[in-house]
Amino acid sequence: MNRIDSEWLQAFDDAMLSFFAIDHADAGMDQTDLGRYSDLPARDAALAFGHDYELCRVDTFWPLQDSP
Template structure:
């Protein structure tokens, strides 16, 4: 059994929240399903999961998470 790295999971949840406004728990992901995506970088894993399960992107928030706007 593969252990999910806590830092990866935190980054994955952050990406999921930014792209789809849900985290892995909201998506119903169990240990097995997380392990299916854990070999990818967290951001790519979130996008791959969203594509595999046809999640709707949340592009209505501005600015996107992590984007710092300069004055």
């Protein structure tokens, strides 16, 4: 089993939170699940996971507003 890099995991969780308002623990991901996505950059991995599991993006119902 691959050991998940802590920096990658933090970046993955940050991306998951920004896209889906959950982190890997909330999503129920274990080391095996994380290993399936760990070869991708963290942002891409989060989007791929969301796509694979049909997660609803945070900005689907509340679009991001441009800062003034």
